[in-house]
Amino acid sequence: MASLGKLCVGRPTFLLPSTFLGSPRNLQRSSSAGGPDLKCYRSGRCIRRRLTVYGFLPVDPWAPTIDSASVASQLFAVSLFPYLGFLYFITKSKSAPKLTLFGFYFLLIFVGATIPAGIYAKVHYGTSLSNVDWLHGGAESLLTLTNLFIVIGLREALRKIKDEKESTPGVLPRIKEEEKSSV
Structure with missing residues (x-):
């Protein structure tokens, strides 16, 4: 024994x-x-x-x-590739409002700041980023800015579309006016 x-x-x-x-x-x-x-x-x-x-x-x-932290970090790293593809195609389509597109790119700044903050929390405090309030709050404030950029950009685009619909007369009255003038 x-x-x-x-x-x-x-x-x-x-x-x-x-x-x-x-x-x-x-x-x-x-x-x-x-x-x-x-x-x-x-x-x-x-x-x-x-x-x-x-x-x-x-x-x-x-x-x-199974160590959930290990699986989560691997999924986090792998998820960057589809997101970069999303950014490529949404930029190429030119269909997103500029501020919203900036918000989607700003998310990369959030990711870029979160990784070193997580490493700093692990090395200096011996715990994860979520347990160090001042680091976690700073990182989450970047995510809040990202969300604000996206939402404000979409809101401006919707208001612009609404204003265009209100300022332009309907298609049907224009057609009737053209028919009367051609007769």
Whole structure:
């Protein structure tokens, strides 16, 4: 029993943080239990764990829970590509109001400021960004500005359309006037 304690004792250390995109946690781990993927039971039996990959997310089938922070950060990083595609096509279509388009681009400033703020919170406070009020509030204020730019731009566009409809006479009266003048 003493040898089992020596074999399975010790918390694994991670060479890369679990939130690093694409770093399978169990492959990056080194432990005193005889290897990174060794699972030991009280009975003294040890087996090697295997890593299962679902899409781009590595998942350890023996883990009691999946680290939600790791999955969230990977999804956050991958979601940037569809958003850049959205920005490309909405800019190319020239259908969005200028202030709204600026708001969509301003969201990238929010993302660019949130990432270093999250790293700073983790390094200096040892917790996530959401637990450091002054950093989290500053980052969220950028998101608030983003939302304001988008909404005010759309509101101005709707008012402009409404004003154009009110200022131009209907199509039917113009056609009747043209018919009378041609006779």
